[in-house]
Amino acid sequence: MMILEMQPFRGCHVFNATVTTQTPAHHAILGSLLGTAVGDAIGLPYEGLSRRRGVRLFGEPNRHHFVFRGGMVSDDTEHTCIVLQALIASGGDVEVFGSQLAWGLRWWLLGLPAGIGLATLKASVKLWCGFSHRTSGVFSAGNGPAMRSAILGAAVEELSLLQSLVVVSTRITHTDPKAAYGALAVALAARLARTHSPVSGTQYLEELRSFLPKDVDHSFLESIERAVHSANAGESTVSFAQSQGWEKGVSGYVYNTVPIVIHAWLQNQGDLASGVGAVIRCGGDTDTTAAIVGGIIGAHVGKEGIPADWLNGLYEWPRTVRWIEQLAEAQSEGRKTPPLPAVGLLVRNALFFVVVLGHLVRRLLPPY
Ligand SMILES: [Mg+2]
Numbered sequence: 001m002m003i004l005e006m007q008p009f010r011g012c013h014v015f016n017a018t019v020t021t022q023t024p025a026h027h028a029i030l031g032s033l034l035g036t037a038v039g040d041a042i043g044l045p046y047e048g049l050s051r052r053r054g055v056r057l058f059g060e061p062n063r064h065h066f067v068f069r070g071g072m073v074s075d076d077t078e079h080t081c082i083v084l085q086a087l088i089a090s091g092g093d094v095e096v097f098g099s100q101l102a103w104g105l106r107w108w109l110l111g112l113p114a115g116i117g118l119a120t121l122k123a124s125v126k127l128w129c130g131f132s133h134r135t136s137g138v139f140s141a142g143n144g145p146a147m148r149s150a151i152l153g154a155a156v157e158e159l160s161l162l163q164s165l166v167v168v169s170t171r172i173t174h175t176d177p178k179a180a181y182g183a184l185a186v187a188l189a190a191r192l193a194r195t196h197s198p199v200s201g202t203q204y205l206e207e208l209r210s211f212l213p214k215d216v217d218h219s220f221l222e223s224i225e226r227a228v229h230s231a232n233a234g235e236s237t238v239s240f241a242q243s244q245g246w247e248k249g250v251s252g253y254v255y256n257t258v259p260i261v262i263h264a265w266l267q268n269q270g271d272l273a274s275g276v277g278a279v280i281r282c283g284g285d286t287d288t289t290a291a292i293v294g295g296i297i298g299a300h301v302g303k304e305g306i307p308a309d310w311l312n313g314l315y316e317w318p319r320t321v322r323w324i325e326q327l328a329e330a331q332s333e334g335r336k337t338p339p340l341p342a343v344g345l346l347v348r349n350a351l352f353f354v355v356v357l358g359h360l361v362r363r364l365l366p367p368y
Pocket of ligand 1: 074075076115287288
């Protein structure tokens with residue numbers, strides 16, 4: 001478990017404070033943030049539905065369906081932004097990153113989010129009860145940590161620092177080592193997406209074996225190997241999901257979520273819309289699978305590779321596309337993160353909750 005030990009890391013460059021916003025790092029960070037947001041928003045109406053029912057209710061996942069022709073984001077995007085905010089505040093110090101992330105999650109909980117995983121809820125309550133980021137996690141192998149890891153891969157160059165940050169980000173809510181394996185696999189994919197084009201499945205597997213802890217659960221590596229071999233053989237992501245017995249949808253168990261994401265990424269490295277659509281068509285935890293795929297592919301294609309109508313259709317305030325751009329600029333230029341109005345977030349979350357209720361009622365009605 002050497003890698004999973006938390007190692008305070010001081011004095012390392014996470015980013016270059018003198019660079020301009022036109023650097024490859026900025027391109028990757030902004031693309032990953034916005035890719036996460038559009039994947040989350042496009043996938044959200046399909047969340048928890050089977051492959052068949054999702055398409056019957058909303059048609060193909062190629063545009064927003066959450067509020068008329070618009071979309072809103074959920075915890076996947078919010079946590080991704082909180083992780084980047086913590087990274088900016090930490091300057092690459094792992095210990096500071098952990099405590100900043102803890103505060104981010106505490107305040108996020110007070111915003112009364114409509115969607116929250118059970119482990120994240122328990123851990124956030126523990127954080128308010130005085131537990132530190134080192135002791136707040138609960139034993140769970142949910143995909144919460146994986147959903148906020150792509151941004152770390154897009155933003156952090158150095159592998160040992162990336163490992164430490166991902167592990168801290170994981171353990172704050174999830175202590176089952178499986179959750180860390182999944183989060184590390186996502187972070188590595190985003191890092192490779194940023195630096196190489198295209199990435200072969202074989203190269204990814206090779207780097208993953210050395211990136212994961214030495215005592216990694218072999219069944220996790222085998223699940224990724226199956227995804228890579230299927231993607232190499234040209235099998236569609238939906239067919240791969242069916243071959244794994246996930247006909248009713250891909251669950252939030254990290255050993256299901258991450259292989260499907262890696263499959264869709266490997267087959268759609270230059271096409272964010274296709275990658276996002278591929279995982280949503282599998283059904284299940286679609287906002288999270290699509291957010292992660294969007295975050296990985298976005299690190300490669302940048303904002304320019306995201307369909308303009310997907311970005312324009314984000315009905316978000318105060319976390320607007322412009323605010324996300326300012327967050328990416330803050331990271332690239334070593335500035336403070338742009339503020340968000342607390343009352344605005346509460347109002348936004350109340351409206352979001354109403355729309356979610358509308359979707360729950362809609363699901364009771366045909367077509368089934
Ligand atoms: Mg979500």
